[in-house]
Amino acid sequence: MLPRRPFGNTGIDVSILGLGTVKLGRDQGVKYPNDFAIPDDQQAAQLINMAREHGINLIDTAPAYGTSETRLGQLLKGQREAWIICSKVGEEFEQGKSFYDFTPEHTRFSVERSLKRLRTEMIDIVLVHSDGNDEAIIRDYGTLDMLAQLKAEGKIRAFGMSTKTVEGGLLAAEKSDAVMVTWNLQYDRELPVVDYCLAQHKGILIKKALASGHATLTTGEDPVQKTFQMIFQHPGVSSAIIGTINPTHLRDNIDKAIRAAAPGNRK
DSSP, rough: OEEEEEOOSSSOOSSSSSEEEETTTOOOOOSSSSSOOOOHHHHHHHHHHHHHTTTEEEEOOOTTTTHHHHHHHHTTTTTTTGOOEEEEEEEETTTTTEEEEOOOHHHHHHHHHHHHTTTTTTTEEEEOOOOOHHHHHHHHHOOHHHHHHHTTSSSSSEEEEEEESSSHHHHHHSSEEEEEEEEETTTTTHHHHHHHHHHTOOEEESSTTTTTGEEEEEEOOOHHHHHHHHTTTTTTEEEEEEOOHHHHHHHHHHHHHHHHTSGGGOO
């Protein structure tokens, strides 16, 4: 079974791998190396059940992931308590294109819409889906302030931001519960954010750990195993989000994550 780690000081424990669900609801405008077909309900249910049986309790979605939230509302019916749901605000995806709205009014609307789509009374984690202008979003829009208010109202348990810059990640960590950053074998520029979150007891989620399916090594080593060893040796990492819809790949990722996170491999 996959081990779990604290999600900062939120009181939430998450499996070290989370299941990303963009491929359950969107096949346009994505940056994966191969085309894929969106799984039908039976295939999606089998994938989710497999993830749960092997210890995954974190599932990641977003309004920008097409029909992902709506499908999860049905697929997780009867097993809501088994899952930590992470969704987002800020990015919308309509007619094949993304657009952004970080206003407090849209932030509230988005969270309340996600609650309905996911058929839940509370979302565990909500992150701001950044367009790259991290600092401006935090300073100019009040998005995080609205998420803090929604947390106080009991509609979410924890909030933060999926950032794209070191400066934005540090600022988000200062003003929220958690940050999602990119970290993989080809990119480690946001590592200072992970270090800061560890020191400040904030949650850290890793996105694009396998470079959206492009992870490679020239040394002959397994890039997935190498990636997980690098990421999970850092005690600041709460979880890495893996977006596979292939059951064989999912099981392989789980096995390698378990090995990478074994106590003898930790710093």
